[in-house]
Amino acid sequence: xxxxxxxxxxxxxxxxxxxxxxxxxxxxxxxxxxxxxxxxxxxxxxxxxxxxxxxxxxxxxxxxxxxxxxxxxxxxxxxxxxxxxxxxxxxxxxxxxxxxxxxxxxxxxxxxxxxxxxxxxxxxxxxxxxxxxxxxxxxxxxxxxxxxxxxxxxxxxxxxxxxxxxxxxxxxxxxxxxxxxxxxxxxxxxxxxxxxxxxxxxxxxxxxxxxxxxxxxxxxxxxxxxxxxxxxxxxxxxxxxxxxxxxxxxxxxxxxxxxxxxxxxxxxxxxxxxxxxxxxxxxxxxxxxxxxxxxxxxxxxxxxxxxxxxxxxxxxxxxxxxxxxxxxxxxxxxxxxxxxxxxxxxxxxxxx
Amino acid sequence: xxxxxxxxxxxxxxxxxxxxxxxxxxxxxxxxxxxxxxxxxxxxxxxxxxxxxxxxxxxxxxxxxxxxxxxxxxxxxxxxxxxxxxxxxxxxxxxxxxxxxxxxxxxxxxxxxxxxxxxxxxxxxxxxxxxxxxxxxxxxxxxxxxxxxxxxxxxxxxxxxxxxxxxxxxxxxxxxxxxxxxxxxxxxxxxxxxxxxxxxxxxxxxxxxxxxxxxxxxxxxxxxxxxxxxxxxxxxxxxxxxxxxxxxxxxxxxxxxxxxxxxxxxxxxxxxxxxxxxxxxxxxxxxxxxxxxxxxxxxxxxxxxxxxxxxxxxxxxxxxxxxxxxxxxxxxxxxxxxxxxxxxxxxxxxxx
DNA sequence: GATGAAATGTAGAACGTTCTCCATATAACG
DNA sequence: CGTTATATGGAGAACGTTCTACATTTCATC
Numbered sequence: 001x002x003x004x005x006x007x008x009x010x011x012x013x014x015x016x017x018x019x020x021x022x023x024x025x026x027x028x029x030x031x032x033x034x035x036x037x038x039x040x041x042x043x044x045x046x047x048x049x050x051x052x053x054x055x056x057x058x059x060x061x062x063x064x065x066x067x068x069x070x071x072x073x074x075x076x077x078x079x080x081x082x083x084x085x086x087x088x089x090x091x092x093x094x095x096x097x098x099x100x101x102x103x104x105x106x107x108x109x110x111x112x113x114x115x116x117x118x119x120x121x122x123x124x125x126x127x128x129x130x131x132x133x134x135x136x137x138x139x140x141x142x143x144x145x146x147x148x149x150x151x152x153x154x155x156x157x158x159x160x161x162x163x164x165x166x167x168x169x170x171x172x173x174x175x176x177x178x179x180x181x182x183x184x185x186x187x188x189x190x191x192x193x194x195x196x197x198x199x200x201x202x203x204x205x206x207x208x209x210x211x212x213x214x215x216x217x218x219x220x221x222x223x224x225x226x227x228x229x230x231x232x233x234x235x236x237x238x239x240x241x242x243x244x245x246x247x248x249x250x251x252x253x254x255x256x257x258x259x260x261x262x263x264x265x266x267x268x269x270x271x272x273x274x275x276x277x278x279x280x281x282x283x284x285x286x287x288x289x290x291x292x293x294x295x296x297x298x299x300x301x302x303x304x305x306x307x308x309x310x311x312x313x314x315x316x317x318x319x320x321x322x323x324x325x326x327x328x329x330x331x332x333x334x335x336x337x338x339x340x341x342x343x344x345x346x347x348x349x350x351x352x
Numbered sequence: 353x354x355x356x357x358x359x360x361x362x363x364x365x366x367x368x369x370x371x372x373x374x375x376x377x378x379x380x381x382x383x384x385x386x387x388x389x390x391x392x393x394x395x396x397x398x399x400x401x402x403x404x405x406x407x408x409x410x411x412x413x414x415x416x417x418x419x420x421x422x423x424x425x426x427x428x429x430x431x432x433x434x435x436x437x438x439x440x441x442x443x444x445x446x447x448x449x450x451x452x453x454x455x456x457x458x459x460x461x462x463x464x465x466x467x468x469x470x471x472x473x474x475x476x477x478x479x480x481x482x483x484x485x486x487x488x489x490x491x492x493x494x495x496x497x498x499x500x501x502x503x504x505x506x507x508x509x510x511x512x513x514x515x516x517x518x519x520x521x522x523x524x525x526x527x528x529x530x531x532x533x534x535x536x537x538x539x540x541x542x543x544x545x546x547x548x549x550x551x552x553x554x555x556x557x558x559x560x561x562x563x564x565x566x567x568x569x570x571x572x573x574x575x576x577x578x579x580x581x582x583x584x585x586x587x588x589x590x591x592x593x594x595x596x597x598x599x600x601x602x603x604x605x606x607x608x609x610x611x612x613x614x615x616x617x618x619x620x621x622x623x624x625x626x627x628x629x630x631x632x633x634x635x636x637x638x639x640x641x642x643x644x645x646x647x648x649x650x651x652x653x654x655x656x657x658x659x660x661x662x663x664x665x666x667x668x669x670x671x672x673x674x675x676x677x678x679x680x681x682x683x684x685x686x687x688x689x690x691x692x693x694x695x696x697x698x699x700x701x702x703x704x
Numbered sequence: 705g706a707t708g709a710a711a712t713g714t715a716g717a718a719c720g721t722t723c724t725c726c727a728t729a730t731a732a733c734g
Numbered sequence: 735c736g737t738t739a740t741a742t743g744g745a746g747a748a749c750g751t752t753c754t755a756c757a758t759t760t761c762a763t764c
Contacts, residue, residue, distance in 0.1 A: 103471070273648045412750080
């Protein structure tokens, strides 16, 4: 604003590292050093540079940074935002990142493997510093190949043998066991699991893990002989049809463990519609402890796996990996039961 | 794999535009032209280059692209992923982007203005090609300042006077009118609106728009004299308390219009808990037509604003702006009513 | 053929950082 | 005072693209 404003030979108005250097009367390299707080900077220099940055409102270009060194961005890949579990994970990631100078960018693949691959590639091409993949659909070898190019932490992906990347999981086997144990404790013996249609199943997926836990707990309860698992397709229409069929069955079980709240809640709705009383005719327990499950109207017992916590742990693991760790880590959190009326009728009946 | 493999003087293993050029026996510039399908490329050249790209599995670095020209990425900014309306918008954005060579990166600001600003800046620093801001909290002048640096389309931000950026909205005034008209048509006269606590209110926000529509419709219905608006705070605990107080009121109205499904559904839950029958004692209509509202257990009448469609329209607008349009566009979609049992009791009663 | 216009391909300078040497100044030590 | 270590600051080459300006070729048209 003053007269000697002309001094700057900038032809454009973008403030670059060069502008800052000129303004502070130091070299470009010096400014860069201050930015990255690298070794070999005196207090005096740091002060000058910091001042200049402040006055000019300088922000380093992430694009340029990525071209040469760190971009201070981590990518988060989600298969599907509709699942109420995922926002929690994001919240956890953002929480850990907030005080650092890292930032998260999120990609959504809508469960399409094609898009998932291309988003991961994009994030690599952006030279992001690391990736958190939530419930990826990709096979382990492919993930390992990507992990050679960029630090990766997978959440909701059971592959404790992976050496190229870390995994962070709730113990889904244990979670399913807890669910079954709760049903057994309520006295139910005729129990079935409703799981996800076959197309979705790598062994690494949370669904298959829950099936394993379910079977084991049934076995332990002396019900190993019949531990039936019904498969519910994902396509909305087929899904409802399958559930209606299940509810109408003559030999319908007395209690059901659903692999996910999403299915459990739909089941509850259809049960009400078809006159099947919960829990008098059918006890239901879900998985995820979503906010919908907690609604008084729904009141669904569920396994809580604290997505927020998983997000936090995953992010911390990723940062430590970015900062040099190379040995793979595989972290397992124990989930917990949240008991509600769908499990066992209480004195204050469900219907208000 | 053959003997003459040594020809490549590549010291690293990253496939760059130079690798491709060498492999195809053309210049770097030529490859770049093919990539951007720019003018001045013969069929023969294009074929050679395309082949080389294919064989080498070349992917251009987004970081480097951003440094010079387009990055072919658009940023999407969300205030909060928990709102069930937002996944729909994302789906719309991704749908339009899928066939193009653009990709979306999402940032989540958790309703914190600080973080919102810094995410927008980051996206600019990444040289993203354009931004879709969903329900931004920032004042119009600030958005205009950003819009000078990057094409911006705001969704859920009523500022038809903005010249620097586009807006895409459902007509929230009209939506509220439709809700009130539906209540009037059912014969209710004693109607109240439950809106959002005061802290949240620029005039540009969807909430305030819905209040305006509510008042106008009440006026038209001859109820202008008393068109009460209750304010519900956002903090979870205060929120519930306020709703309980509302439900317990002696002069509780006969029907209520909630600014959002999130609130309406909580209200429904508390009503059940407190023995207030819906719709016999209290009719409820929400806003967003979230998937939860559609559940048989919930059965909440709601205004549908098709987030997916808004996302699609916003994305198309953004692309046209990236490609040169400068005159601002302000698009308004008309929402529609989805009638359900919370509005008026049907012969098949709510309780199955 | 000669001439101009249009089409095609290339060289090489940006873009804004980081980071590896270097050069210098200062301190420490015999 | 030399000599050697240490701390500080700077030059300049990357990084992998895009894109302008130019050189060359091809094609009509007279």
